[in-house]
Amino acid sequence: MDNYQIADSFSLLAKLTDVHGENSFKAKSYASAAFTIEKLPIQLNETAHEKIFSIKGIGESTGKKIIELLETGSLKSLEEMIDKTPPGVMELLNIKGIGPKKIATIWKEMEIESVGELLYACKENRLKLYKGFGEKTQQNVIETIEFYLKSKGSFLFSQINLLAETTKSFFEKIFFTKKIAFTGAYKRQVEIVNELQLVINDTTENIENKLSSVPDFELIEKNQHDLLYRAAVGLKIRLYGCDDMPFMQEVFFKNCSGEFGEAFAKQYQDIDYANCENEEAIFSAANLNYIPASQRESVSVISTAKQGPLPALLQVADIKGIIHSHSNWSDGNYTIEEMAKAAIEKGFEYLVISDHSKSAFYANGLDEGRIKEQHIYISELNKQVAPFKIFKSIESDILNDGSLDYSTAILSTFDLVIASVHSNLKMTEEKAMMRLINAIENPYTTILGHMTGRLLLSRKGYPVDHKKIIDACAANNVVIELNAHPSRLDIDWRHIDYALEKNVLISIDPDAHALDGFDDILYGVLVAQKAMVVKENNLSSFGLKEFEAFLLRNKDLKASN
Ligand SMILES: [Zn+2]
Numbered sequence: 001m002d003n004y005q006i007a008d009s010f011s012l013l014a015k016l017t018d019v020h021g022e023n024s025f026k027a028k029s030y031a032s033a034a035f036t037i038e039k040l041p042i043q044l045n046e047t048a049h050e051k052i053f054s055i056k057g058i059g060e061s062t063g064k065k066i067i068e069l070l071e072t073g074s075l076k077s078l079e080e081m082i083d084k085t086p087p088g089v090m091e092l093l094n095i096k097g098i099g100p101k102k103i104a105t106i107w108k109e110m111e112i113e114s115v116g117e118l119l120y121a122c123k124e125n126r127l128k129l130y131k132g133f134g135e136k137t138q139q140n141v142i143e144t145i146e147f148y149l150k151s152k153g154s155f156l157f158s159q160i161n162l163l164a165e166t167t168k169s170f171f172e173k174i175f176f177t178k179k180i181a182f183t184g185a186y187k188r189q190v191e192i193v194n195e196l197q198l199v200i201n202d203t204t205e206n207i208e209n210k211l212s213s214v215p216d217f218e219l220i221e222k223n224q225h226d227l228l229y230r231a232a233v234g235l236k237i238r239l240y241g242c243d244d245m246p247f248m249q250e251v252f253f254k255n256c257s258g259e260f261g262e263a264f265a266k267q268y269q270d271i272d273y274a275n276c277e278n279e280e281a282i283f284s285a286a287n288l289n290y291i292p293a294s295q296r297e298s299v300s301v302i303s304t305a306k307q308g309p310l311p312a313l314l315q316v317a318d319i320k321g322i323i324h325s326h327s328n329w330s331d332g333n334y335t336i337e338e339m340a341k342a343a344i345e346k347g348f349e350y351l352v353i354s355d356h357s358k359s360a361f362y363a364n365g366l367d368e369g370r371i372k373e374q375h376i377y378i379s380e381l382n383k384q385v386a387p388f389k390i391f392k393s394i395e396s397d398i399l400n401d402g403s404l405d406y407s408t409a410i411l412s413t414f415d416l417v418i419a420s421v422h423s424n425l426k427m428t429e430e431k432a433m434m435r436l437i438n439a440i441e442n443p444y445t446t447i448l449g450h451m452t453g454r455l456l457l458s459r460k461g462y463p464v465d466h467k468k469i470i471d472a473c474a475a476n477n478v479v480i481e482l483n484a485h486p487s488r489l490d491i492d493w494r495h496i497d498y499a500l501e502k503n504v505l506i507s508i509d510p511d512a513h514a515l516d517g518f519d520d521i522l523y524g525v526l527v528a529q530k531a532m533v534v535k536e537n538n539l540s541s542f543g544l545k546e547f548e549a550f551l552l553r554n555k556d557l558k559a560s561n
């Protein structure tokens with residue numbers, strides 16, 4: 001162990017002492033020990049132990065710790081400190097620009113335990129509400145984290161989506177061909193993409209040769225028929241060559257999940273792929289109704305397609321209203337009027353304003369008085385924006401016991417209520433189910449917001465029994481949100497088929513905190529396509545009249561329950 005490693009241990013100990021809010025005098029002395037050790041002209045591992053104590057700037061307790069490090073390779077007090085720090089909080093120490101004292105606030109006061117959660121909180125404008133965190137710090141933190149995450153290698157679908165087309169046209173230029181196609185997780189619209197995959201109509205050898213002189217493309221894995229590169233932004237790109245299979249055959253099978261591809265190959269053995277211009281041609285050669293790549297997950301879809309054409313894919317244009325949005329009354333960036341005007345411009349028929357409720361103090365949640373004010377304001381605004389309509393809603397916190405945030409007298413004043421968990425996210429399945437089921441059974445709950453609280457790539461979400469929740473929603477006429485924020489996409493599309501089977505409505509909601517949040521609807525739609533959601537299953541596809549009728553009918557149904 002050299003001086004640098006010893007200094008690193010002291011420096012980490014100093015930071016963690018501050019993170020845990022322990023004796024700040026101690027933290028300072030560890031930090032200065034780290035500084036001293038790093039600058040020493042002699043190597044401590046070559047110094048006699050008793051001489052260590054006489055080095056200037058190293059006292060008794062520092063000296064003992066150095067010897068412990070040299071003899072055992074670790075420091076007990078440091079190990080203990082690491083043990084009581086969640087791994088996500090440890091990771092926060094890597095983010096430049098937020099020191100340990102700020103991390104302490106982020107962790108203890110904001111209950112944020114990972115880099116991804118912190119990024120999300122910044123984007124929801126929550127960081128700047130705390131002492132010592134200004135707008136500028138917030139912006140800096142966003143930039144640093146985004147860079148940090150990119151360099152780690154896993155991407156949200158939405159991030160890949162921004163890079164995909166430029167990457168493809170770059171390859172088209174290099175290989176002088178249009179016969180280049182996206183495949184894999186990106187093509188199948190899966191929510192997390194670890195590598196962008198493309199099939200190129202050339203041999204693997206040629207691909208390697210052509211790319212060998214391209215700067216910023218580092219070859220990190222080489223297989224018989226594919227090459228994995230790391231591009232400058234940290235994105236991994238896998239390129240499949242066409243060595244012994246026709247281009248369309250490569251594309252088709254790479255666009256299927258493993259089980260789907262196997263089953264298809266077994267059932268349809270004599271397809272002449274070389275004669276197929278596109279994937280549609282492959283399906284007609286198989287005499288099977290077309291199955292889009294996004295739906296080639298489980299084998300069962302093959303039998304569905306045998307029975308008849310699959311329903312038309314839901315499109316962004318099928319979304320008629322913005323359900324779930326936040327204005328500057330709570331933690332949004334824009335006024336309700338600005339949100340409404342932007343929604344009108346984009347062709348939506350209505351906007352559901354669902355600011356945070358009073359328990360969400362960090363998000364400037366609305367108390368009873370402000371709710372009344374907001375309702376008066378929305379009624380006035382509605383006169384100006386008609387026939388467009390703004391609905392009075394709230395994203396009511398599901399409290400610890402599963403109750404909602406307001407009395408029934410207040411809850412009854414909303415057009416609809418979205419119920420979501422925002423606090424105490426760390427809980428057992430039993431506790432989570434108790435809170436959620438209670439909230440679902442509340443006669444004022446219209447929509448269950450982001451079911452598991454997950455933040456993709458950063459927070460797992462609390463454990464739930466999806467079937468039981470869906471059953472409860474069916475029994476209580478509660479709609480399940482498909483939160484379209486690209487970090488949420490919650491309910492997970494893998495559970496939607498059961499909801500549809502139980503006739504539970506889904507609602508693709510952008511949870512917009514700013515005007516550009518409306519664009520997130522795309523990501524909700526793409527995963528909804530995977531689950532074969534159609535207009536009739538999706539509340540936000542209801543036109544204004546239908547939506548109003550739904551709200552009335554829903555209230556009646558709940559009243560008669
Ligand atoms: Zn929420």
Ligand SMILES: [Zn+2]
Nearest residue numbers: 324326395511
């Ligand atoms: Zn929200």
